[in-house]
């Protein structure tokens with residue numbers, strides 16, 4: 621007697637995403653960095669992130685034959701306020717409306733105990749710190765020159781880690797009748813991957829890059845010819861590389877099959893399971909585990925098969941319509 625089955629195929633994975641490789645895609649259309657990033661985000665994950673040499677080699681291979689010029693990758697710079705020792709300020713005492721939001725690198729000065737931000741090329745007095753005392757330097761200098769001048773005096777442009785230091789500097793300036801002075805705070809470029817700011821351990825800049833000639837907000841391009849990176853104006857137009865990450869997902873497949881198997885008999889249901897297994901393997905579904913349970917007792921039997929197999933986010937649900945037996 622033939623009976624009808626409905627087979628539900630549940631496919632998905634539970635492997636941690638860190639163990640999934642990146643897949644790269646080359647898009648041979650000229651776009652600005654931001655246009656390229658939106659394109660990659662809608663079609664894939666984001667502009668390409670490169671964590672190691674192996675990633676770089678795999679990515680460059682996806683480039684269309686013949687294209688050797690520059691292409692965008694997912695690395696971009698933002699400006700962040702940084703003390704000379706590389707620390708980002710935990711304590712700040714900005715004047716109302718400061719710091720200014722700017723595409724240019726800015727430097728900080730102190731006026732009546734509050735901080736203001738402005739172009740580093742302005743000439744101002746400065747406050748050095750030699751580890752014990754704050755030293756007012758009257759000479760009007762650019763921020764860079766003020767930094768050098770402090771260094772020449774075995775000190776450095778003052779860092780203000782807390783309110784106590786801020787009060788001490790205010791007292792020094794008040795006593796010296798100094799209205800304004802540079803402090804050791806300036807915006808610097810922070811490069812990060814667009815999707816995950818982590819993993820900037822691997823870098824492959826061309827010699828002398830990034831050179832910040834375009835101001836603070838720069839984007840990185842790769843010379844496809846040799847894999848080295850340069851900083852470019854984000855508004856420039858280049859082809860680009862996107863990447864995607866294997867992700868977990870669940871797919872449900874439904875199949876109707878006919879067979880004379882008696883599902884009540886464990887031996888014959890096991891045998892059917894084995895045949896299903898073999899058929900799936902034959903159809904290229906690998907690395908899966910299959911279990912089933914009967915959900916209907918009438919002529920129609922339902923089996924739930926759980927499989928685990930590698931799949932790509934952009935591979936859409938397959939439907940197996942094959943008659944298995």
Ligand SMILES: *[C@@H]1O[C@H](CO)[C@@H](O)[C@H](O)[C@H]1NC(C)=O
Nearest residue numbers: 647648649650651857858859
């Ligand atoms: C992209 O721009 C470059 C330089 O302007 C040009 O030579 C190239 O043909 C453009 N590529 C496409 C696909 O439009």
Ligand SMILES: *[C@@H]1O[C@H](CO)[C@@H](O)[C@H](O)[C@H]1NC(C)=O
Nearest residue numbers: 640641642643671674675678
């Ligand atoms: C990229 O690097 C990661 C490790 O961060 C690795 O797991 C992955 O397989 C690499 N992918 C490619 C395509 O090289």
Ligand SMILES: *[C@@H]1O[C@H](CO)[C@@H](O)[C@H](O)[C@H]1NC(C)=O
Nearest residue numbers: 826827843844845846847848
């Ligand atoms: C890579 O190619 C760029 C662009 O042609 C070139 O300026 C640079 O010197 C090359 N770097 C290396 C390490 O070959």
